[in-house]
Amino acid sequence: MTRGPDKQFDTEVALEKAMEVFWAHGYEASSLSELLKSMGIGKKSLYDTFGNKQSLFLKALEHYAHITIRDVRARLSAEGSPLANLKQLLKDWHGVNSRSGSCGCMFGTNIADFNTEDEAIAKVMRGYLQQLEDVLAATLTRAQAQGELSVEANPRDLARLLLCTAQGMALLSRIMDDDPTLDGALAATVSVLSHS
Helix, strand or coil: CCCCCCCCCCCHHHHHHHHHHHHHHHHHHHHHHHHHHEEECCCHHHHHCCCCCHHHHHHHHHHHHHHHHHHHHHHHCCCHHHHHHHHHHHHHHHHHHHCCCCCHHHHHHHHHHCCCCCCHHHHHHHHHHHHHHHHHHHHHHHHHHHCCCCCCCHHHHHHHHHHHHHHHHHHCCCCCCHHHHHHHHHHHHHHHHHCC
C-alpha cells in the first residue's frame, strides 16, 4: 500500500487560524467557507485532518485552553508575591479586553453562543473553566500560606469569584469600550483580594 501525499499545510497554523475565526464570530456564526478561506485549505483537507466543523471547533477550543492555561500558570507561579502576580494578571486581562476590537475570551464568547445541548462542547468548556479555577485557587492558597490572605479566607471560593468576574468582564468588554463599569469591577475585585 502506498502512502498518500504529505500535507501541504502546517496543521498548527491552520488550527490557529480556525481558532481566530471561532473566537471572533462564535461557533454558530463561523461559516465553513470562512474557516476554509482563513485556514488556507480545501474542504477535503479539513475533513481529512480535523474532521467536521464541530470537531475542528473542539480542537480549536482545546488549543486555546492549552495555551491560555499554560500562560496563566507560568505568570502566577513566577517569583515574588502570589497575590501581586494575580492582581497584575487581572489588570493585564482587563487591559487586553478593553482594547478596541478585542474579542474578549474565546470561551466566554462561545459559552454565550453555542447550543448548550451539545455535550461535547460543554464538556471541553467545563474542563477549561475547572483548570482555570484550579490554577487561581492554588495561587490563592500559596498567598494564604505566605500571610497575604487571611486564614479565614476560602481560596476556592475566591477563585470562583475571580473566574466569574474575569469571564464576565471579558464578555462585557466587547461592547463597553472605556466604560467605568469594567474599571470599577476590576478595582472592587482587587480590593476584595487585598482585604481577604
